Amino acid sequence: MEWEVIYKWLPKFIQGATLTLELVGIAVALGLLLAIPLGIARSSKLWYVRALPYAYIFFFRGTPLLVQLFLVYYGLAQFDTVRNSFMWTYLRDPFWCATATMTLHTAAYIAEILRGAIQAIPPGEIEAARALGMSKPKALFYIILPRAARIGLPAYSNEVILMLKASSLASTVTLLELTGMARTIIARNYLTVDMFFTAGVFYLLMSYVLVQGFKLLERWLRVEQCQGR
Amino acid sequence: MNIDLYGFGPALAAGALMTVKLALCALSLGLVLGLLGALAKTSPYKPLQWLGGTYSTLVRGVPELLWVLLIYFGTVNMMRALGEYFGYPELALSPFVAGVVALGLCFGAYATEVFRGAILAIPKGHREAGVALGLSKWRIFTKLIMPQMWRIALPGLGNLFMILMKDTALVSVIGLEEIMRQAQNAVNFAKHPFTFFMVAAIIYLGLTILAMTVMHFLEKRAARGFVRTT
Numbered sequence: 001m002e003w004e005v006i007y008k009w010l011p012k013f014i015q016g017a018t019l020t021l022e023l024v025g026i027a028v029a030l031g032l033l034l035a036i037p038l039g040i041a042r043s044s045k046l047w048y049v050r051a052l053p054y055a056y057i058f059f060f061r062g063t064p065l066l067v068q069l070f071l072v073y074y075g076l077a078q079f080d081t082v083r084n085s086f087m088w089t090y091l092r093d094p095f096w097c098a099t100a101t102m103t104l105h106t107a108a109y110i111a112e113i114l115r116g117a118i119q120a121i122p123p124g125e126i127e128a129a130r131a132l133g134m135s136k137p138k139a140l141f142y143i144i145l146p147r148a149a150r151i152g153l154p155a156y157s158n159e160v161i162l163m164l165k166a167s168s169l170a171s172t173v174t175l176l177e178l179t180g181m182a183r184t185i186i187a188r189n190y191l192t193v194d195m196f197f198t199a200g201v202f203y204l205l206m207s208y209v210l211v212q213g214f215k216l217l218e219r220w221l222r223v224e225q226c227q228g229r
Numbered sequence: 230m231n232i233d234l235y236g237f238g239p240a241l242a243a244g245a246l247m248t249v250k251l252a253l254c255a256l257s258l259g260l261v262l263g264l265l266g267a268l269a270k271t272s273p274y275k276p277l278q279w280l281g282g283t284y285s286t287l288v289r290g291v292p293e294l295l296w297v298l299l300i301y302f303g304t305v306n307m308m309r310a311l312g313e314y315f316g317y318p319e320l321a322l323s324p325f326v327a328g329v330v331a332l333g334l335c336f337g338a339y340a341t342e343v344f345r346g347a348i349l350a351i352p353k354g355h356r357e358a359g360v361a362l363g364l365s366k367w368r369i370f371t372k373l374i375m376p377q378m379w380r381i382a383l384p385g386l387g388n389l390f391m392i393l394m395k396d397t398a399l400v401s402v403i404g405l406e407e408i409m410r411q412a413q414n415a416v417n418f419a420k421h422p423f424t425f426f427m428v429a430a431i432i433y434l435g436l437t438i439l440a441m442t443v444m445h446f447l448e449k450r451a452a453r454g455f456v457r458t459t
Contacts, residue, residue, distance in 0.1 A: 058434075059430075059434070062433065062434045062437040062438075063395070063430040063433045063434060063437075064395035064396070064397075064398035064399075064409075064433060065395070066398040066399060066401070066409060067398060067409065067426055067429050067430045067433060068430070070409075070412075070413075070422070070426045071422075071423065071426045071427065071430065074416065074422040074423075074426065075422045075423035075426045075427070076423065077422065078420070078421055078422055078423040078424070079423065164292075165291070165292035165293065166292070167292075168292035168293075168294040168295055169294060169399075171294070172402060179292065179294060179295055179298070182295075183298070186302070192299075192302045192303050192305070193299070193303040193306075196295060196298060196299040196302075196303060197299075199295060200290075200291040200295055200299070203290060203291050203292060203295070204287070204290040204291060207290050208290075
């Protein structure tokens with residue numbers, strides 16, 4: 001290992017790691033917002049409410065993220081209407097393409113987690129809320145969603161870690177996040193193993209910090225105490 | 230609906246075949262690694278436990294793309310040194326082999342956890358019954374543990390295989406001529422990126438549906454003789 005060279009390039013790696021965290025942060029936050037209506041609709045009893053989210057989730061879970069990324073980044077340029085619209089300033093930018101694709105991708109997974117969580121709530125609790133005279137929206141906001149959030153949190157933390165790793169794909173659309181930065185540095189100094197090793201250590205560190213953060217959040221939301229019974 | 234593929238249909242079909250080959254080879258390697266990892270993690274020996282734990286933590290914490298790049302570009306010097314020693318200076322990993330190793334490694338790390346859970350789910354009495362009957366350790370594993378383990382591990386492995394199938398797209402980055410690479414070639418020649426990448430997406434969807442159907446049959450077969458009591 002060429003520790004001195006690694007030390008010399010450390011600021012660049014930190015720069016790449018920051019971009020990675022930005023990508024992941026935006027994707028999992030917006031993805032969660034998008035997933036809430038999707039997940040609720042997906043767990044509906046009515047088939048015509050369920051159908052659209054189902055198709056959305058099926059497409060985004062059934063195809064590789066790389067294909068989706070290329071569809072958005074390279075594919076949308078095929079349509080003149082897109083190129084002439086105001087959206088083009090954003091869709092031309094690899095950063096916004098990557099965040100948009102990752103958001104759509106992770107929203108499908110989070111929606112499926114949310115559906116599982118909603119369906120795992122004991123039916124008695126929802127019936128109790130209705131028996132107390134809560135309207136359906138009220139029961140949804142005060143009983144079902146807070147309960148589902150606690151059931152789904154461990155799976156959501158898994159999804160965040162998976163997105164952290166999936167963000168490395170953004171390097172294929174010229175973004176200089178951690179993997180992209182490592183590849184650029186390798187093109188300069190040819191120390192393939194050392195540079196990829198450093199990037200790997202960064203990923204391990206970031207996922208470790210995220211796991212610990214979610215453990216704290218679980219304790220704060222008292223997930224453990226809400227289980228069972 | 231009629232899509233003009235500009236004569237790239239056969240190339241895309243060849244790419245799909247390559248993807249399937251890659252996925253199946255990586256699956257075989259990953260199953261072996263996963264079994265070894267699970268055995269190491271559940272063994273009574275501390276160093277083996279540590280080895281299995283480190284393998285699954287380390288590999289799962291680093292992106293698959295990084296593994297693909299690391300194994301393809303990172304082994305060049307080592308392979309060359311090895312090749313010179315044996316008299317083949319041109320020795321290097323092909324993109325296919327590098328892809329199989331990288332994806333197999335990642336699959337194995339996740340499969341370690343799936344197999345470990347399955348081994349732990351088998352009642353302790355079964356193993357003790359084997360010991361009482363005087364079976365050797367190896368026979369207890371192959372005749373008692375393995376057949377039961379499969380049934381429990383199958384749904385988890387099915388999920389992992391779907392993930393593996395989608396991860397094969399990453400190997401296009403190192404130039405293997407699978408679906409994504411072929412689609413990119415077609416785009417470079419005929420433009421129309423949306424059409425070709427959408428066709429690639431549909432092929433992946435088709436492969437996923439196929440894998441789901443096979444998994445369904447395997448699970449049904451593995452569960453024969455078990456009644457669901459709900």
